[in-house]
Amino acid sequence: MNKTLITTTLTALTILASCQSEKQPEVKNYWPQAGITYEIFVQSFNDSNGDGIGDFNGVTQKLDYIKELGANAIWFMPIMPSPTYHKYDVTDYKAVHPDYGTMDDFKNLLAEAHKRDIKIVIDMIINHTSTEHPWFQASKSGRDSEYRDYYVWAQKDTIADFLNKKVITLDSDNIQQWHDPGIGEDFYYGFFWGGMPDLNFDNPKVREEIYDIGKFWLEEVGVDGFRLDAAKHIFPDDRPLDNHEFWKEFRSKMVAIKPDVYLVGEVYDKKEIVAPYLPGLPALFNFDFHYTLIESLNSGNGQLLLQKQKEVLEFYQGITSEFTDAIFSSNHDQPRLLNDLNEDVAKYKQASAILLTMPGAPYLYYGEEIGMLGLKPDEHIREPFLWDIKEKDTGRATWIEPKYSTDETVGSVEIQRNIRDSFFNHYKELIRLRNSHPALAIGSLEILELEYPESIMAYGRKTDGQEVLVIHNVGAESMELNIPSEFDDVLYKLGTVEKNKESVTLGKNSTILLIK
8 A cells, every 4th residue: 555645554543432532513514505515426436236336225325424524415426327437428317327226226315315414416417418318319310300409400511610620628628519420411519529419408398308307306306406517518608698598597497396406507617707607506616716726735825726716706796695606626527636736645635624614615526535546537537435445345346447546545434434644534524623613614705914925825714703714834834924813722733733822833734723
């Protein structure tokens, strides 16, 4: 096992059971405004029947683990039938993939999650379907098909100038958007890939189909909400206003079915493009946060993320005061965070300390809490979760041979549970700290007027009844800083920290939280 990631020798273990536990403040559930959502790729999470593929029953078996970690909700990557491993090309919107189990299995998972006060959000992929979806099969059968207009078709001579498009976007490296189905001169539009034809949302029948699908999952199945994939591509990029209007209509339809429905959108772009979607999608993933967090840590510039987040939140406020900022440090499309930070353990731990002390609603990608590794292609960012050492891990999925997250590089949950300063216990402590201090969960972001060096990221989190001062040194050099004298109680510290009455000294990648 890689000793820089985790130590497994018995002499290095600090058994948690031997430690005296102090009485903890009450833990509250701040979801969706500021709670923790745990992202799961079912295929890799926990295999209950030994077929090598994770499944719903496997997730149900691990709900107590998710509760122990402190998460308030689960976002499931696609669970509907699909011909691909990732399942972002759906063939049936009102069913679940048989590899994952039955609809009854999923409903049981849902019921057990709700018993534990864990909400369930599923991926809803409506920008496109699979080419194997019955709608597309009927659509390509001929121009007279009643489903022809469910997709976007054009004759080859009318789109000649677009057939060899070479533009790569932030969220797609597909350089060809028009595709030949091999049935004559007609081509269909598929922004992401030829196997994913885009639905035609100019067709009212398509919109009604989508609203009916939403109703099915909310009303008949009982999920709590949707993560909306590729939300800015419902209409082409040159029709952003149509995209905004569609999502407002979608939201109104879903709220009519379930007033407290949760909707979080993937608009993979900068804040100026993202923010106008808020009236339709009240929660949006903050990609600026993700990239700037990594840049701040790797450059040693703590001011970068602080200023970026201030800009984003102020920009959002200019659109609406009612929004949820879905912040994240990694997800299923990005390299694993530890890889992005060059496997620097100190930076990795500080990244989570920043994520979980910033305003917003943090998303945690499965496996980040144990330091899983992974680089492109995407399959290797989605490798099987490690519950125990391989010989004892009956739930470990085997659908793919892991390249990065193995027993030699990553400590399993069962190993890390018994190591006081493991990644798992680090995440668990931070989540509990956030969920038990209102200022850290729902408090405002207060930018300090103190003149600190570039490597210092310092901010206040404030509610009417509580105020916390957060200071991170993301640089490599030790820093001594003056602090307001009223912050005299240490709430949390990470790394090398020394506190005096009116100053603190923070070593490399060290953090301190102070409370009045």
